[in-house]
Amino acid sequence: MEALSSALDFSDFPRLDMIIAGVLGGLLVIFPATPHSAFAMATMIQFLMFSLYGMGWNTIGGYGGQVDLGKAQYVGIGAFTTAVLMVRWDVPFWVSMPIGVCFAVIWSFIIGYPLFRLKGHYFAIATIATSLVLKDIFEVWDFVGAACGIEISPIKYNPPDFLHLIFKEDIYYYYVILGFFFLGILYVNWFRKSRLGFQLRSIKDNEEVAKSLGINVHWAKIKTYAIATSFVSVVGSFHACYIKNIEPEDTMSLDISILIALMAMLGGAGSLWGPIIGAGVLIPLKSYLKEWLGARAGLIGIDLIVYGAIIMLVSAVEPRGIWGIVEKVRRRKRN
């Protein structure tokens, strides 16, 4: 009960934030009712998915300060669990998703235990390595379709099939992921105020002090890593049903890992709104830059050049991301 009230309690944010968040949240709910293009819809779904990925990353990477660049492996675990279970045994999404989370969590414990003995750069690079190892294994593992990946046939189901999450129109997917999105916000809101959240922030601040306050730093990191993993795995499962054809090369590529980390870092790691802001800025930017400059003007890669430049700028000027700038401005006003 306390957890629920804590999750619903946003009172530590300024009133204006809450008004803006409320308005934007309302806009998200009514978005499908407004005139929009299919591309905008796809972009919005991407935005919600990456917000969720980013929220997951943010728990360990933002609050915990452990820069994880291997989240794609959990996208893969979630997506492939759902797809394999659905294709082979017709297991509904709502069953396969938690199973995927279990697998992801188990895997996160297996690699998390040694991983968290590393710090800083070494940790970040090692997460990349593990992700690539898993991707390579998936690419030769026949059970999960090897390099061909696995396809959820849309004609086997009669859309809208809420059980298996097979729909024709994107609007259904939109509301499903929007539901996850709001749940995710509530969860992170609870998390950041929970004991583990506090412990993690303390670890980020100073590990030795954290230990001196009785925190089992290694275990706290592993636990949080599992939480972050669950987020990613859930969205991965959703991704499988949404895209319907998943391949390791596509779902588990390093680009996905980087993108996930970037959402949160650019928006502001360690703040509730950071990943959402990051995804809100980057995903439309990416989609539309690619569409306008890439496809129309023939400037391929220009979206990512702009992307890279933004990242460089932010890291040099304000490493705490966009939210960091907002807070800086606010603090200056206050003082």
Next chain:
Amino acid sequence: MDILVSSLFAGLLIGMVLAMVALGLTIIFGVMEIVNFAHGEFLMVGMYTGLLTAQATGMEPLLTLPVAAAAGFLLGIICYFGFVKFVIRGPMVAQLLGTFGLMIFLRNLALLFFGAEDRAIHQGILVGKSFNIGMGVIAPATKLAAAALSVIAFWAVWLVINRTKIGKALTATSLNPQGARYMGISTERMNALAWGIGGGTVTIAGALLVNFWSVNPFIGLLFTMIAFAIVALGGFGSVSGAFFAGLAVGVITEIPGIWDFLTYIFNFGWMADVPMTSLKYMWVYLAYFVIMIVRPRGLFGWKR
């Protein structure tokens, strides 16, 4: 037997070149403890520089090395003064994020200019030539030349670091930057120099590689990972460690060949079914992971 010998030989040969790819990374890390995620992109720049210079001028590809070195040196220094300098003041997250940004930036700049197609050099005195050494060992001339040049480059860098005043200053900066400043050494300049040398060596490696490997804008990451593995193996910041670790990683990339050899020897059916070639680079990543966990200072590490 042939396959084992030729695999090991090829592994060592390519290992020398890979070591050179990692050389710059280890120098930069040694001097300022920053991991450059854009390292592979520097290599890519080197490859394109070599390729385009050779194609534009019709020059022998091996003669483009000085051009590539100059380009890399310049790139390194520009990156340092234009960007890295501002990032190192920030927290580690900013450094990671920043060099990532650099990676994405450079990669897609290359995509914009050169397109996504793979390109390779098809002319040149060494291209396509190879020597049959016996025991089934066939040594392509380009790789032999690259390996030889890599050894020379290592030797040169080693000399610069150990025998010159500027090298001593670099070492001093890496060992104790504040102490170095008290000696009147401008650590700022040393950092820039480290980026210059780092960039220069890796672009040379790129110009060598392009003689036998094709290049596309996305090639960097693979090499960044390989370079990380080498640097981790050799000890972060160690030049001589990087050389031996390079050889080791070269051999690791030849694990499929070694596996083939074992398959022929033991002749178990299941062994032939293991998709070893598909997992070629997985061993490198795995090696990196295991080394980091078991010996974070690297197998040959000496540092501090």
Next chain:
Amino acid sequence: MGYCGEGAPEKAKLMALLEVHNLTKYFGGLKANEDISFSIKKEELVGLIGPNGAGKTTLFNCIAGLYPVSSGKIIFSGHDITALKDYEVARLGLARTFQVYVASGDMTVVENIMVGCFMRTRSRSQAKTRAEQIMKDFKLHDLSDYILSELPVASQKQVAIAAAVGTDPKMLLLDEVAAGLNPSEIEDIMATIQHIHYNMEITVMLIEHVMELVMKISDRVIVLDSGQKIADGNPETIARDPNVVKAYLGERYVHEHAGELT
């Protein structure tokens, strides 16, 4: 010299809370602590002094489980904590603060203290109530919502102590809490320590260079020099101990002022 613990006779009957037996710590070939033994009784306030590089912080780190000891034994309230990890030691009720602790994160004062309180509870509201109580005791409630890293060092140190107190410790190890503070801030921190000691009945051991503070509030003082324990006794005797004076002011000083020393 052999003053062992006689400085607080009225507490002598209380059992020892912390016992250190023959603790030795090497760093490579360097001997940081050599064969150090002492014990601290419940509700004692013990100062640990010594010149720079004497091995005081190393000793703290060994006791608190941050470093593994090379040899020796540490017993805390009946548990052998020699091999325990730092967080396990903390959970047994031995809290500590750090000499150099520059807050860098974005946590507020109340949040920092809550981290400590969370050691004994899972409930956020309980942790918060407890943290608020401590803040009141420490007169920090005005600063409650400030970001710690933006406060002056004196406040940061107060908060660090408050967070350690939040773990409900039996004993507190304080490492140079007064370093870098001005006299009035030192007064404040002294009041805080005394509050912890007398009102909260927490045993305190502190490393301190600010002698006004140590000498004034300690029941007993242990002196280290070059990794060895050279004296142990009440502040007055310590100040006149030739070994101590030698360690601080040099040998010649001792010779010339021999008359003033015991």
Next chain:
Amino acid sequence: MKKLFLLTLAVCLVACWWITGSPVIAQAKTVKIGAIYPLTGGAAAAGRELKAGAELSAKIANNMMPGLDMDMAKNAGIKSLGGAKIKLIFKDHQANPTLGADLAKKLILDDKVDGMLGCYHSSVTKTVSAVCEQYGVPMINGTSTSPALTTRGFKWFWRTTPHDKWFTKDLFELLKGLTQGKVKGVKAVPEKEISNLASACEKTEWGSHVSSIIKSLAKEYGFNLRKSLLYTAKAPDLSSEVRSLKAARPDVMLFASYTSDAILLVKTLKAQKAKPKIIWGQDAGFEKPEFRSTLRDSIVGILTRTVFLPKVAQIKKVAGQVNALYKGKTGNDLGGASARAFTGVQTWVHILEKAGSTKPADIQRAANAIRIPGDQLVVPWAGIQFTPSGDELGQNVLGSGLIGQYQMVDGKLVLEIIYPFDVATADMIFPFKWF
């Protein structure tokens, strides 16, 4: 000022909404066909070919071309639709299946296309066709050869090109023919001289399918597949793979690779002094102009399966005519990709002509009933007719493949047809000579 940033964010969001929300107004008298090809990315070269082939086909359909012996050249536009013009809307999928699916939705919902075309990479075709299936939009696939595509029971998906099983079977027929002395210019080869095979395919949807087909066919035809490996596509170095192949001492090497890998493979084979008697490529990279122009004379003797060779022009008049047009447009001869993209659009034209409507249901009916005679096509097929039921729903049953061999004729590199045996244009070079 205070919360300027958040406000800006909100404004941006709303702006994005507006811009993208504007509905597309359909133009009268055009049939819009969405074409999703890899215009950028690693397969951009193929993408350019595909686009050129499709564009040429649309141009012929939209204009009267008196000199051309093709039905669709005789009218301007689709006659049964009152001369409606074909309008191709190209999108770039960059070999990314997710992007492909997004683009398909965009084409279907935003651009309101009447049909789809594409996508070259089998993996992308898979996601795109799934979207089309869901929305009931007809899709014709001209270039993806993964057998899995037509086994999914899709009712809105038709494939004109033969798939890899057929192509690979062609190869084994050729090998069998070699032992029986059926090949032009080669005496019967003792079976044991070519019984050892080794294959290397790229680790993708397409490559791994080809690999498994080779495995099963080798067994069926009684060959000994001594090594079968998958390699990472677009790898910078393939020498260990080649060494592994070489170590198996195969007589025949089989590959499935896109352009850059194909070039690298052949270069490495040469550098490693590999000595197979036959090298066979499963189309894709092995017949691209880049492959030819980069490797030049070192590819003499290499076999590739294909659906179109310039030599076809000698057999088919219409192919020669179209090839001339294509060459005039791009400077290159028609290749497997461009010829099939051309045929894909042509199939669309015929289906639309037959349907007389752009209603999906009419198109579906027309497609299932279509029969385009072989003399209309540039590719050397018996025609186009789709299976309306069964395992391979929507597969063209009249397609067939060719096997060509690079040969030097008068100092020029040409692809000679050596299979099917009855249309062979030259003697086969056997065994393969490099050293």
Next chain:
Amino acid sequence: MAEHILQVKDIKVRYSSIPVIQGLSLAVDPAETVCVVGANGSGKSTFLKAIMGAVRVFDGEILFQGREIKNLKTEEVVRTGITYVPEERMLFTALSVEENLLLGAYTLNDKERIQENLQFVYSFFPRLKERRDQATLTLSGGEAQMVAIGRGLMSNPSLLMLDEPSLGLAPRLVDEVLDTVRKLKREGMTILLVEQNVRESLEIADRGYVLQTGRIVLEGTGEELIRSDVVRKAFLGI
């Protein structure tokens, strides 16, 4: 008043808004040995670092040989002729003794001069000559301090600043190090010494300053200070 070689006027230093040095003035004359004593945390080391440009000085003036050197970069300060032997010694541990010494002469370009200085240092510390090829990591504390001081002498400094050279040394070695300082003084070197070994260092010094919480609380000749109660109080609090 003689021409000061170093003159510090009312400087202030803060570490993130916390004042560490609050208006400190001090002067050193040529060939003079000046000692600054003070308890831990009184700002002694910070003061030397401020001169070296290693921490930012936000107010006041630092004149060296009449030239304003406030907030120059550290390496530029070194080039004006000040060397600093830091408290932590900051040896380049992986390098040999001789390499460390030669790095001390980094600002010099004249090879003969460098050799001369090297010989001078070796004659000054014969023990270092014996260990010239040994890595400094393996040296004992006293030897390491000799390398640090020797390194400081290698660039012919006009002013040598020593930051607690006896720190962490055994008593016998403390005497040895302080003897070195005495010898240097005899050589006519201008020295600014910061020490915890109050008594001995004040004996060596011509003049001394007592620093407490960032301020000079007492100033005088060494003799005067030794006799002062303030010194004892500053250290033992009684």
